[in-house]
Structure formats: structure tokens, C-alpha cells
Amino acid sequence: MDWSEAVTRVLFEHRDEKDVHTFEGWKAVGGFSALEKALKMKPEEVVEEVKAAGLRGRGGAGFPTGVKWGFIPKNTDKPIYLCVNADESEPGTCKDRVLMEDLPFMCLEGAIIAAYAIKASMAFWYIRGEFDLPERRMRAAIETLREKGLIGKNILGSGWDLDFVIHRGAGAYICGEETGLISSLEGDKGQPKIKPPFPAIKGAFGCPTIVNNVESLAAVPWIMRNGASAYAKLGTEKSNGTKLFSVSGQVNRPGVYEVEMGYPLRDLLENECGGMKRGRALKAVIPGGSSMPVLPAEVALQTNLDYESVQAAGSMLGSGGMIVIDDSQSMPELLKILGRFYSHESCGQCTPCREGTPWGSRVLDRVADGAARPDDLETLERIARFLSGTTICLLADSLAMPIRSFFQHFREEFEALVPTEAGEKSGG
Amino acid sequence: MTSQDGKMSESTKTGVATPALKLSADAEARIDDLQSRYPTKKATLLPVLWEIQNSEGWISTEWMEYAARRCDVTPSHVLSVVTFYTMFHQQPVGKYHVQVCRNICCHMVGAPDLIEAVESRLGLKHGEVSEDGKFSLEHVECLAACSWGPVMQINRTMHENLTPEAAVKVLDGLE
Numbered sequence: 001m002d003w004s005e006a007v008t009r010v011l012f013e014h015r016d017e018k019d020v021h022t023f024e025g026w027k028a029v030g031g032f033s034a035l036e037k038a039l040k041m042k043p044e045e046v047v048e049e050v051k052a053a054g055l056r057g058r059g060g061a062g063f064p065t066g067v068k069w070g071f072i073p074k075n076t077d078k079p080i081y082l083c084v085n086a087d088e089s090e091p092g093t094c095k096d097r098v099l100m101e102d103l104p105f106m107c108l109e110g111a112i113i114a115a116y117a118i119k120a121s122m123a124f125w126y127i128r129g130e131f132d133l134p135e136r137r138m139r140a141a142i143e144t145l146r147e148k149g150l151i152g153k154n155i156l157g158s159g160w161d162l163d164f165v166i167h168r169g170a171g172a173y174i175c176g177e178e179t180g181l182i183s184s185l186e187g188d189k190g191q192p193k194i195k196p197p198f199p200a201i202k203g204a205f206g207c208p209t210i211v212n213n214v215e216s217l218a219a220v221p222w223i224m225r226n227g228a229s230a231y232a233k234l235g236t237e238k239s240n241g242t243k244l245f246s247v248s249g250q251v252n253r254p255g256v257y258e259v260e261m262g263y264p265l266r267d268l269l270e271n272e273c274g275g276m277k278r279g280r281a282l283k284a285v286i287p288g289g290s291s292m293p294v295l296p297a298e299v300a301l302q303t304n305l306d307y308e309s310v311q312a313a314g315s316m317l318g319s320g321g322m323i324v325i326d327d328s329q330s331m332p333e334l335l336k337i338l339g340r341f342y343s344h345e346s347c348g349q350c351t352p353c354r355e356g357t358p359w360g361s362r363v364l365d366r367v368a369d370g371a372a373r374p375d376d377l378e379t380l381e382r383i384a385r386f387l388s389g390t391t392i393c394l395l396a397d398s399l400a401m402p403i404r405s406f407f408q409h410f411r412e413e414f415e416a417l418v419p420t421e422a423g424e425k426s427g428g
Numbered sequence: 429m430t431s432q433d434g435k436m437s438e439s440t441k442t443g444v445a446t447p448a449l450k451l452s453a454d455a456e457a458r459i460d461d462l463q464s465r466y467p468t469k470k471a472t473l474l475p476v477l478w479e480i481q482n483s484e485g486w487i488s489t490e491w492m493e494y495a496a497r498r499c500d501v502t503p504s505h506v507l508s509v510v511t512f513y514t515m516f517h518q519q520p521v522g523k524y525h526v527q528v529c530r531n532i533c534c535h536m537v538g539a540p541d542l543i544e545a546v547e548s549r550l551g552l553k554h555g556e557v558s559e560d561g562k563f564s565l566e567h568v569e570c571l572a573a574c575s576w577g578p579v580m581q582i583n584r585t586m587h588e589n590l591t592p593e594a595a596v597k598v599l600d601g602l603e
Contacts, residue, residue, distance in 0.1 A: 006535065014590035019449070079467070088572045089569075089570060089572060090570070091485075091531045091532050091533060091570040091574065092532070092533055092570075092574050093570075093572060093574065094572045094573050094574045094575055094576075096572075097572050097573065119579075122467075128566075129513070129515045130515070130527075130571050130581065130584075131572070132570070132584040133584065133588065160459065163465055165462065165465060165466075167475070168474065168475070168478055169474070169476065169479070169513070170474060170477070170513035170514070170516055171513050171514035171516075171568075172512060172513050173513065173569065173570075176576055184474065185471060186468070186470065186471050187468070187471045187472065187473035187474065187499060187501065187509070188509065188510055189469035189508055189512040190513075191514065194579070201599075203465075203467060205467045205471070246574060246575050247575060248533035248536075248537075248574035248575050248577060249533060249536050249537070250536060250537070254445070254574075254575040254576070255575045255579075256575060288572075290532055321574065323532060323536075323574075329536060333535075334532055335535075336534070337531060337532045337535055338532060341531055341532075341569055344569060345569065348511075353447075408570040
């Protein structure tokens, strides 16, 4: 495929236009025409349109958004809720922040269309507690739409009512997991719940609930305006549309970039990001947020950015939080940081995670700090094994995947820190 | 319920309700409004705790009891929630609460030097408050500003792309 042509922009189509973060600015670029169009359709038709577009969840899991909406039971007599997941917390990920700061009304328009499609009467914007400007922008946007009658009773004469509130988190990574988010919304500790039942059947307050990531919903206005087939034409056969990548680490121009699915990782690094800083060599890339397996440079540079290609390369596209690592970095040191993070964020309800992540973190600390014991790498492999698939949510796996992949590709760096026989290097 | 220093609060000791604490009229009205819209009172616990912390700077045992009454939950439930979320403070923090990111992306672009410079300028380590109450310091996990690291957040204001020198300048500029 020839990528020399300008990439079609969906989410950032209007990002650079004047005052597009205001109601008038968003209206001036065709804002709310998608909502008007959607409200003239049946909710089921909106669901079908998003299904046909092939939009997949951008929070990390990549599950088709329209299919998820379709799981809401027909003819339920309970209220239906929409929860917008704006609890962006996966290290490496800062794309939803940009969407909320620069395009709050686009995000909100997408959310209102989603709420209509699933017949929700109430929507919650669950935003992480540390966000300042994003929260102020979203709060102001919701108040403006309330004044304009686009949130409230009988929206645009459709006979449909929707209330919308901001729910501010308070510093807990696990609330980005959809059932953890629901627990937090209900006034509890943000502990995930066993699935099934899935939230679409029994979610917030025991009622059918859809939890969608900000970026997923932000694509909905474009899809409604331009049609499902226009969106489906973008990207690859199975990964439709565009995706935001928030690039961090040792590149010349870190930032948040929108590219079509299937765009070569090498081009993103060289073109958008301006290559490696200070001419250093690329060592590794974590393509989709810190919990995803790391790829060594030679594999990463051959990979295209779509769900299937990244999976074939041995990792996952995840949230699109791309962490670029140069050859000055110590992999044991980076893994130590991840160990500390995931043990800090364990919610504590499942034993393997509550006990295993701090244990793993302690072992990673002593390996990186030059106090390794002879069998520490085997211990870490054992910990990674029992962190996998043994818990309610994926947080435990989120440490297991980095441990395995760091060992797989950079084992020699770890071995260099471990004494071959007991006593030989027992510095601590 | 028991406060952090192990003393029983007045209401627990006597079985009599604490003299009713109240937030400002505006804050009370905001809570009433939310409680008319949320499906349960319990669900407004996080918003109520935010109102308390915004007003008082931290959340004392007495205010946890207020939150329990306001949201129809037990004080022990409130305590479990307050201790679960890292942003709720159970003791006063500084007028300027300085949070430096220590996670992977900021680490790779200079967070260790930044943290060292901030600690040395403030004379504080992680979790400490200065004697005059002006500053408190906390090492925090990812703040979702990874493309603009290393970052430091003071109260709610984010400072990005910091060198150690720039960070010290920011601190020195605070009244």
C-alpha cells in the first residue's frame, strides 16, 4: 500500500480549526449534524450502522463497538446506562486527554448518539481524577448542551430523554477496567466483577450498561455523517478506520498521531515522530500501553499498526499507547518500574494478583538493583505463570505479559545480573 | 469508627451523632442535585468525598461520618473507599501538593533527575509535608501525559517537558 498520500483523518479532521473546542466552533464544522441524522433513524439502525463501519473498541480490547451495543436485551423494563470510560490510565496512553481537551463536543456528540442507539436514559462520563483541563472542558460541554436542549428532555423533538453527569474518579488504575469502573460508579472500591454476566446484561445498579472508551465514541459522529462504508474503506480488512497512537519515549517528536489502521510502525516513527532522539538506535517498542508484550526493534520495524499485524508480531495494539525504547535503556530497570506499578494498582481481591504482583515486584527490584538470587529468573517465570488467567480481571496478566516478553527478547540483560551459583553475587 | 491515631471519634464513643457538619450551601445544593439524579445515594459517595476534600483539603474521620450519613452507607464503608483511592487524603497536604510521575515513559526521559531536583529543592521525600505546610510531595503513577514527559502536577496544574532546572523554577515561583 502506498502511504505517501495524506492519511484520511477522522478524529482529527477538524482538530486544527479555530475554536473547535467550543460549541460554536464544533457547530461550524458540521457538528451535531450526525446527532440530527441519528435521531431521525431508529436506535437499531444506528447500531447496525456502527456495526457495518467495523468500529472496534479503542480502549484496548478491540471488541466491535456496534456488536457490544447489540448485546443490550430487547424489551428490558430496566433503565439502561451508558458509561463513557475516560479513566485513561494505562502507562503510555494519553490520547483521550487530547480528544477531550481539543474536541469535547465531538466526544459528547458521539456519546449522545451511542446513548440513543442503546436507548439509555442516563449516561455517566467517568473521568480520571487527575485530569484538570479535560474535566473542565467536558463539564462545560455538558452544561452547554443542557442549555441548548441537546441533553435533557425530548432531545430535538425525538421524544427521547437523556441525562448526563460527570463522575470523577480518585486515582485508581483499575477503574479503567469496565466492571471496576461500574463498582466505582456505584460508590464502592473499584474492584472488578466476575463476568458473565456482562455489563450489557447486568451492569451499573444491576441494569443493562454499555461501557465505551472515549476514542471509540469520538469516531461515531464521523461514521454517521459519512456513512459506515466510508469508514469501513479505511484501514485494513479486519481493522477498519483510523487509530490514535500516543507516542512516548526517545523519539524527536513524541505526540498523539492519527493514522489509518495498517500504517507501518516504521513510518510512524520516522515520519510523524521524526526518528530517534540524538540519533540513538531503536531497541524495543511496546506498541499498545505498558501491559502489552514488548517487541524488539527488528520485529517492531516490520510491523504494521492494525490489530492482526501487531498480534502476529507477538504483541497487541491495545490502547495505542506506544512506548519507544532506545539502546540507552536497561530492560531490567524498565521492567522493575512496571512491576512496581502493577503491584501498586492491584485492587487486592484475587489472591494471585494481591500476593503475586508485589512478590514479582520485590524480585524485579532486587534483580535490577544488583542483588539477585541465583533462581530469581525462574521465580519470576513461575510468578508470571500463576498470574495468568487466574484472576477476575486482566491486571495480573498485565504484569505477566511484560515479564514473559522482556525475558523472551532481552533475557541476556537479566542473566547478566543474576549470579550463576549461590553466593557468587549475593550483594543483598 | 477509629481515626488514624487510634482515638475513637466523639460519635462512636457516646453513641450520639456528631454535631452535624455541613458543607457550604452551594456544595450542599450540588450534592442534593446529584442525589436527585443518581439511581442510588451510595453512588454519590465519590462526588461527596470530592466536595469534602475540595472544601477542607483532606478527609477527617468526622467528615467520613458526614459522608456516611449523606450517602446512606456505614462509616466503615466510607473508610474502605477513602483508603482505596490514592487521591483522597487522610491528613492535610501542603498548600501546594506536588506530584511527580515516576512511571516508565517519564522515567525514560528524565524523571529520576527531575525527582531528585524537586526533592532536594523542597527538602521533602515521597509522602512528606513541609513544616510550614506550604509543600507536600508525592511520587505518582502515570498521569496520562506520556508524550510530554517528564511531568509534574501541582494541585491540578500540569507542568510538562520539564528539565530539573525548569521544575525548580516553577517551585520557586509559587507564593
